[in-house]
Amino acid sequence: MSEPEPVPSCTTGEIAVADLLDRVLHKGLVLWGEATISVAGVDLVYLGLKVLLTSTDTVNRMREAAASPPDGRNHHAG
């Protein structure tokens, strides 16, 4: 993997990608509606970013995500 470019922060120079991923992937408002690719998508992101995210915590989250069946509303019938 090539050296990633630094991430511009709003006001205070560069921020660590790890901090950004902590927030964008693990936190943030979860808006449930008819669409629910959101939740499936986030679980997939844990897998997709395994190169970047090697923390035990993330691995555990992945296991939890894999182990627990998603909420019924995840499966949009339409």
Add this chain to the structure above:
Amino acid sequence: MLYVYAITADHGPEDMEPLPEGILPDTPVWRIASGGLAAVASPVPDHTFGAEALPAHLEDVQWTRARVLGHERVVCALLPRATVLPLKFCTLFSGEEALRAALSAHKKTLEQTVDHLRGAREWGVKLFVEARGPDPRAPEPVGAGAGAAFFRRKKEEQQARAAAEAALDRCVVASHQRLAAHARAAVANPLQPPQLHGQRGKMALNGAYLVDLQAEPAWRACLSELERTYADEGVRYALSGPWGAYNFAGGGLVRA
């Protein structure tokens, strides 16, 4: 389909200024208003973000990284313009109708969250500690009593390590408590392992703080004071932000 970055409220006049590029190159960013709230979203193609196609794209770390940065770019641009509820990465709706239905269904919870976040910004503080080098060692004892001296030294080293651990614990607790006391809300997040944070030393606190705009000078002063207090203990603080209030936007689920 629609990729949604954030829900916003309290829109100022500058909110009419153009937003940066969206989640994909050359993708426009729209505001979809619903009462006092708005969803900030981009139209994205099904063949990229659809449930069938997305998993394969997300396996591509560089592609995903660029999308995460795109998400953050839009959220950052919104921060000075409105009260922002940043959404989790890859929140997708089939179309405007579905998005409006969700906004309407969750109106009350969203408005409560807006009230919680209004007039405050999220900051991150991480605390790193560097292990002290081994003390300059006295010459190995020799002769009579060498064995006893050896065990005594081992015991002293153990006690010193335990004391250092206890001192660090006190520092971490005090740091988080004092920063939290100047904040509207605070959370201590899981620590990042060294391969993730890439900094010298070991991470001992990964805090996020929702700080009132008016309280920011006092909060920053508190951080400076902590830095002065604990500098001698090999402790270093790293400040980041302001962030979209990801940690305080209701990481819990908004359910119908």
